[in-house]
Amino acid sequence: MNTVLTPTSAEELVEAVRSTPRVIAVGAGTKPRLSQVEAVRISMAGLRGIKEYDPSEFTFTAAAGTPLGEIADALAERGQYLPFDPMLVDAGATLGGTVAAGVSGPGRFRYGGLRDFVLGVRFVDGTGRLLRMGGKVVKNAAGFDLPKFFVGSLGRFGVLAEMTFKVFPRPPTALTLRLRGGSQILSETANSRFEFDALDIAPGETDMLARLCGPEAALKTLSREIFARWPGEIVSEDPWTALREFRWVNPGASLIKVAVSPAKIATLEGLRCHLSAGGNFAFVSGEAGELDERLCKAGLSGVTLRGEAPLWLGVRSRPAIAQAVKQALDPVNRFPPLDD
Amino acid sequence: MTAAVLQRLAAMMPPGRFLERPEQLAAYESDGLTAFRVRPSAVVIPETAEEVIALVRFCHAEKLPFVARGSGTSLSGGSLPVEGGIVVALNRLNRILRLDPAQRLAVVEPGVVNLDVTATAMVHGLHYAPDPSSQSICTVGGNVAFNSGGAHCLKYGMTANHVLGIKAVLATGEVVEWGGPSRETVGPDWCGLFTGNEGLFGIALEITLQLLPRAECYHTVLAGYRTLEQAGDAVSAVIASGLLPGAIEIMDALALEAAVAAVHAEYPPGCEAVLIVELEGPREVVAADRERLDQIIAASQPVEARPARDAEERMAIWKGRKSAFSAVGRLSPDFIVQDGVVPRRRLGEALRRIGDLARKSGLRVANVFHAGDGNLHPLILFNGRVPGELQQAEALAGEILKMCVEMGGSITGEHGVGMEKRDYLPAMFSPDEIDCMRRLRAAFDPLGIANPGKMFPSAEAPSLQHHGLHPLEKAGVISRE
Numbered sequence A: 001m002n003t004v005l006t007p008t009s010a011e012e013l014v015e016a017v018r019s020t021p022r023v024i025a026v027g028a029g030t031k032p033r034l035s036q037v038e039a040v041r042i043s044m045a046g047l048r049g050i051k052e053y054d055p056s057e058f059t060f061t062a063a064a065g066t067p068l069g070e071i072a073d074a075l076a077e078r079g080q081y082l083p084f085d086p087m088l089v090d091a092g093a094t095l096g097g098t099v100a101a102g103v104s105g106p107g108r109f110r111y112g113g114l115r116d117f118v119l120g121v122r123f124v125d126g127t128g129r130l131l132r133m134g135g136k137v138v139k140n141a142a143g144f145d146l147p148k149f150f151v152g153s154l155g156r157f158g159v160l161a162e163m164t165f166k167v168f169p170r171p172p173t174a175l176t177l178r179l180r181g182g183s184q185i186l187s188e189t190a191n192s193r194f195e196f197d198a199l200d201i202a203p204g205e206t207d208m209l210a211r212l213c214g215p216e217a218a219l220k221t222l223s224r225e226i227f228a229r230w231p232g233e234i235v236s237e238d239p240w241t242a243l244r245e246f247r248w249v250n251p252g253a254s255l256i257k258v259a260v261s262p263a264k265i266a267t268l269e270g271l272r273c274h275l276s277a278g279g280n281f282a283f284v285s286g287e288a289g290e291l292d293e294r295l296c297k298a299g300l301s302g303v304t305l306r307g308e309a310p311l312w313l314g315v316r317s318r319p320a321i322a323q324a325v326k327q328a329l330d331p332v333n334r335f336p337p338l339d340d
Numbered sequence B: 001m002t003a004a005v006l007q008r009l010a011a012m013m014p015p016g017r018f019l020e021r022p023e024q025l026a027a028y029e030s031d032g033l034t035a036f037r038v039r040p041s042a043v044v045i046p047e048t049a050e051e052v053i054a055l056v057r058f059c060h061a062e063k064l065p066f067v068a069r070g071s072g073t074s075l076s077g078g079s080l081p082v083e084g085g086i087v088v089a090l091n092r093l094n095r096i097l098r099l100d101p102a103q104r105l106a107v108v109e110p111g112v113v114n115l116d117v118t119a120t121a122m123v124h125g126l127h128y129a130p131d132p133s134s135q136s137i138c139t140v141g142g143n144v145a146f147n148s149g150g151a152h153c154l155k156y157g158m159t160a161n162h163v164l165g166i167k168a169v170l171a172t173g174e175v176v177e178w179g180g181p182s183r184e185t186v187g188p189d190w191c192g193l194f195t196g197n198e199g200l201f202g203i204a205l206e207i208t209l210q211l212l213p214r215a216e217c218y219h220t221v222l223a224g225y226r227t228l229e230q231a232g233d234a235v236s237a238v239i240a241s242g243l244l245p246g247a248i249e250i251m252d253a254l255a256l257e258a259a260v261a262a263v264h265a266e267y268p269p270g271c272e273a274v275l276i277v278e279l280e281g282p283r284e285v286v287a288a289d290r291e292r293l294d295q296i297i298a299a300s301q302p303v304e305a306r307p308a309r310d311a312e313e314r315m316a317i318w319k320g321r322k323s324a325f326s327a328v329g330r331l332s333p334d335f336i337v338q339d340g341v342v343p344r345r346r347l348g349e350a351l352r353r354i355g356d357l358a359r360k361s362g363l364r365v366a367n368v369f370h371a372g373d374g375n376l377h378p379l380i381l382f383n384g385r386v387p388g389e390l391q392q393a394e395a396l397a398g399e400i401l402k403m404c405v406e407m408g409g410s411i412t413g414e415h416g417v418g419m420e421k422r423d424y425l426p427a428m429f430s431p432d433e434i435d436c437m438r439r440l441r442a443a444f445d446p447l448g449i450a451n452p453g454k455m456f457p458s459a460e461a462p463s464l465q466h467h468g469l470h471p472l473e474k475a476g477v478i479s480r481e
Helices: A010-018 A068-077 A095-101 A146-150 A182-190 A216-229 A240-244 A262-268 A288-298 A320-329 B003-012 B022-028 B049-062 B114-124 B140-146 B190-194 B228-240 B253-263 B283-299 B311-328 B344-361 B389-406 B422-428 B431-444
Strands: A023-026 A040-043 A050-054 A059-063 A118-124 A130-134 A159-166 A173-179 A198-200 A208-214 A232-234 A255-259 A272-276 A281-285 A301-306 A312-314 B042-044 B066-069 B086-089 B096-100 B105-108 B163-170 B175-179 B202-210 B217-225 B247-252 B273-281 B304-307 B334-337 B364-370 B375-382
Touching: A010 A040, A010 A118, A010 A130, A010 A159, A023 A095, A023 A159, A050 A068, A059 A068, A059 A095, A068 A095, A095 A159, A118 A146, A130 A146, A130 B431, A146 B190, A173 A182, A173 A216, A182 A198, A182 A208, A182 A262, A198 A272, A208 A216, A208 B283, A216 A232, A216 B283, A255 A288, A255 A312, A262 A272, A262 A281, A262 A288, A288 A301, A288 A312, A320 B431, B003 B042, B003 B049, B022 B042, B049 B066, B049 B086, B049 B163, B049 B202, B066 B140, B096 B114, B105 B114, B114 B140, B140 B202, B163 B190, B175 B190, B217 B228, B217 B283, B217 B311, B228 B247, B228 B273, B228 B283, B228 B344, B247 B253, B247 B311, B253 B311, B253 B364, B273 B283, B273 B311, B283 B304, B311 B364, B311 B375, B334 B389, B344 B364, B344 B375, B344 B389, B375 B389, B389 B422, B422 B431
Parallel strands: A023 A040, B042 B086, B066 B086
Antiparallel strands: A050 A059, A059 A159, A118 A130, A118 A159, A173 A208, A173 A232, A198 A208, A255 A281, A255 A301, A272 A281, A301 A312, B096 B105, B105 B202, B163 B175, B163 B202, B217 B273, B217 B304, B247 B273, B247 B364, B334 B375, B364 B375
16 A cells, blocks of 8 residues: 555644554654554654744654654754654654654663653544643643553554653753673663663673763763772763664664563673663664574563564563553554454 | 243352342442342352353353453442343452563453553553553453543553453443454454443453553652632643643542541642642653643643652552542542543543532532543532432533533443443434444343443333442542543
8 A cells, every 4th residue: 555645734633543453653664664564654744833832841853754853953943852862863864753663762771761851642542542641741630641651652552642741951962981891780870879871881892881861070080980989081072862863773674662671681682682671672773583593582572673573572461451442542453453 | 031031040159159139139239339229039140151151051041141340349330240141240250360571561350450451561661551540449341441540641542542452241241352462453443343331242261461560760740829720721731741641630629628637638729620730651761751741730820730750749649539429428428429531632621521410409519530531520419318419410410411512522431332421422422323332232132131220211110219328438448530
C-alpha cells in the first residue's frame, strides 16, 4: 500500500484515521523499521508547530509532526532544554515519532527519559475519537497515565496529534571527560558525588565519556578531583552530536535499541554498539540473529529502528492484558498489531 | 457476599489473618479522608505474594469486590472499603527483597514503608526520592497505586518516575511482570500505565524502584514576605534565573500560625507568607548556585531572609513546613486538605480567588503549597459539630478544584482522584475521554471488582459523616499532605 494521507489539522487527522481500515502514522521516517507494515500511511508532516510555550511554566505543547530541531531551538532561545537528549535532531526526527519509538539519549542518565518528561497527549484512538490524556501542568495525578504508555507503543494503540512536555533550565556549561576504565567504572562513577549528566561508551571505544553540567567554576574543580580518581582528559571536540545522529551506523545497516541493565552489559560485548545512560540502554548495529540469541539468553529485549531485522528481538512477553488494552483503545484493529 | 463465600474465604487464611468481627474491622473503615467510613465484610492479611494472588483469583471467581490497603494514609479516600467487599491489608508484605547498590535499585514488596527504602539504602549513599509527607508511615504499594508526590517533584518527578519494574496480579487473576532493573524499556511503558491506577487494575506484588545518589550538599533559605504576591514573585524570579532548586515551598499566614503553635517554629514577624527554597547537589555546584540564589532572594525584598547555616537549622525549617498540616488541627477541630494544581504563573491569582471563595463561604483556609510546581494544598478549616459545616467545606473544596481546572491545571497533583474528587473528573475530561478510561479499566478488571467506586463519577456514594481527626493524626503520628 503506497497511499499516504496528509492531514493538516487535528480534525483532518481524525478524518484520515476514520477513512481507512488499517493506518499507521509516520513522521520524518528516521526510524523506518517501526512503520514497515501493511497499512495506509498518515504523514504527520502537516501537523507541526509549537502550540504553547511558556518558559516560566517549564512546559510546552507541540503538534506531533514538529521536528525536534524546531523545539530544541525554541527552548534554547529561552535557556531551556529537554534533558534526555532527543536523538536524530539533525536528521529531522519529529516529536511524535520520538515518543512512539520511545527513544531517549545519553542525558537520560541524570533526570530520566522521554517517559519522565511527557505530561500529556492528544491522540486519535482506533474508533476515531480525538482524546486528551494527562495534563498541561508539570504535576498531575488525574486519570490513568496514558501519556507514558504511548512512549514506545509504535503507533499501535493510537495516533498522537499533540504532546505536552516538561522542560528544564539548561545548565550554564557542560564539560565532557574521557575516563579510562570504561565499563569497569560504570557503577563507581554513577554512584559518585559528582552527579554526572551522562555516562556513555561510544562504539569501538573502551574509555567512558562522562559529561558534567553546571556552573563553570564548579566543573573545573570537580574535573580535577575526578581525574585524580579515574585517569582521563577533557574532551575538547563534541562527541555527542555524532552519537545523537547515529553517524557511526553504516548506511543500510540495522540499528537496534536494547534495554539493558548495568549488570548485563557483557551481553553486548564485542558488538558494535553505543552504550548509553550509565549502561541502561544501548544502540546496536550489526547482525540481528546473534544479538537476538544473546538477548534471549540474558532475558533482555530490543526493538529494531532501522534495517531489515525483525521488529522485536530477545525476550517478548505478550500477556493477555496486552491484547485487552489493545481492544480497549483500538477495538476495530485500525492500527497494526504490536507484533507486526 | 453470602455467608458461604465468607466461610470459604476464611478457610483460605490461617487464624488471626482473617478478620470479621466489628471491633476488628473498625480500624479499616476509614483512611486519611476521615469524612468517609465504610465497614467491609472482612479484612484479610496475606503474608506472601502467592497468598495475594490466590485471594484476587478467589475474588474474581466469586465476583467479590476487594480494596488493597497499605497504611491507609490516602487523602482522597483511595483505600476506603466497599460495602459487601473485603480489604486486602498488605502491611505484612513488607520485605525489601533486594537492594542492588551497584545498579542503584531496590526491589520491594508493596507493604514496605516509603522511608524504610531510603533508610536501607542510606549506607550506600543512595536514597529513594519521592517523599510524601506521610513517608514515615505510607507504603510503596500505596505510593505506586496513587502516583504519590512530595516536596521534590519539580526536579525529581513523582512516584511513576522512579518505578522501573512491577510484578502485579491483575483483577482478572493474571500475573504480569513489566520492566526490571533497566531504566529504559522496549515497547509500551506498562509500568507507567500501571502506576497511578488507583487500585483499579490490580495489586502490585513486587516493585523495582530506582535509587539516586544522595545529594552531597544543601543550601536552604527561608524568606518572609509582607504579601503572598511578593512571595509568588520571588518564585517566578527563581524560576526565571535558570536555577533548578530541589524544592520551592510557600506557607501562608494561617499555616505559619499553625506551625508556630505546633512545633514552636519561628518566622520573621509581620509576614503574610514564607518562602522556602532549597538547592542541592555536589558542594562546588551548590556553592556557585547559592550566590545567585541569595542575590535573587535579596532583590525580591523579603522582610527577612534566613539561610540555614547548618544541618540543624535546615531540619528546623523543614520541620516547620512538614508539620504545618497536622498543626492546622490545633487551629480547628476538623479540616479538609485539597490538592489542586494551577500553572505556576497564576499562583498569585489562584490564592486571591481561594481567599475570595473562603470569605464567601465563611470558612478559614490555610495555604501550604509546592510553589515550584503549582501544586496547592488549601486546608479548609471547619467544625464538624456545627450542622452543615462539613458539607459547606466540601462545597468550597469543589469550587477550588473547578477553579484549578478553569485555570488550565488539574484536580489533583499527588493525592489522586479516589473517592473524594471522582465527581470532578468530568471537569477535566470529556465524556469520550472518561469512556476511554473506563474501557481501559474494563480491560484490566472486566468485573469491576478492584477498588470499585474510585476515580469515576458514580451514583453509589457513601454519605459524608463527621468523624473528626484521624486518631493517629491527633496523636501527631501522621499528617495529611
